[in-house]
Amino acid sequence: MIAANVVRWRRYGVGGQELRPGTKSYRGGSKVHVIGSRPGEHEHLTTVGRGRHTGTFITLDMATRHLHTFRASLIRSPEVLRRDAGSSVGRVWGGRAEAEEVAARLERLAAEGRRTRWEGEPHPTPCRCHECLTLSPG
Numbered sequence: 001m002i003a004a005n006v007v008r009w010r011r012y013g014v015g016g017q018e019l020r021p022g023t024k025s026y027r028g029g030s031k032v033h034v035i036g037s038r039p040g041e042h043e044h045l046t047t048v049g050r051g052r053h054t055g056t057f058i059t060l061d062m063a064t065r066h067l068h069t070f071r072a073s074l075i076r077s078p079e080v081l082r083r084d085a086g087s088s089v090g091r092v093w094g095g096r097a098e099a100e101e102v103a104a105r106l107e108r109l110a111a112e113g114r115r116t117r118w119e120g121e122p123h124p125t126p127c128r129c130h131e132c133l134t135l136s137p138g
């Protein structure tokens with residue numbers, strides 16, 4: 001399977017001038033498992049992770065650009081495996097090598113999504129979006 005982390009901050013609102021921590025349902029920085037996506041569509045992914053409010057597992061479709069550090073990962077959590085097995089979304093990778101390949105592709109897609117989402121709009125100042133946090137140390 002593929003794991004990823006939720007961005008700590010995302011741009012939001014008109015022209016991306018506001019910042020929100022994490023996403024509506026996931027805390028920033030939390031780990032999620034990518035269990036699939038709709039055929040031919042990787043802008044959104046189906047994920048399983050612990051919900052922001054309850055701390056219990058949820059299955060959620062979300063924008064790929066709100067995730068980073070995609071990597072192949074072995075799942076041991078019975079709850080995640082159960083949700084994966086019960087999901088009807090298409091799995092887009094098979095073995096470990098393929099998962100690593102897809103993870104690299106999703107990483108590029110997520111970065112591209114963050115770049116183009118607010119194309120031409122300046123970042124708020126100061127900005128803590130994933131792009132800015134990655135560029136500036138500390």
Ligand SMILES: [Zn+2]
Nearest residue numbers: 123127129132
């Ligand atoms: Zn920024």
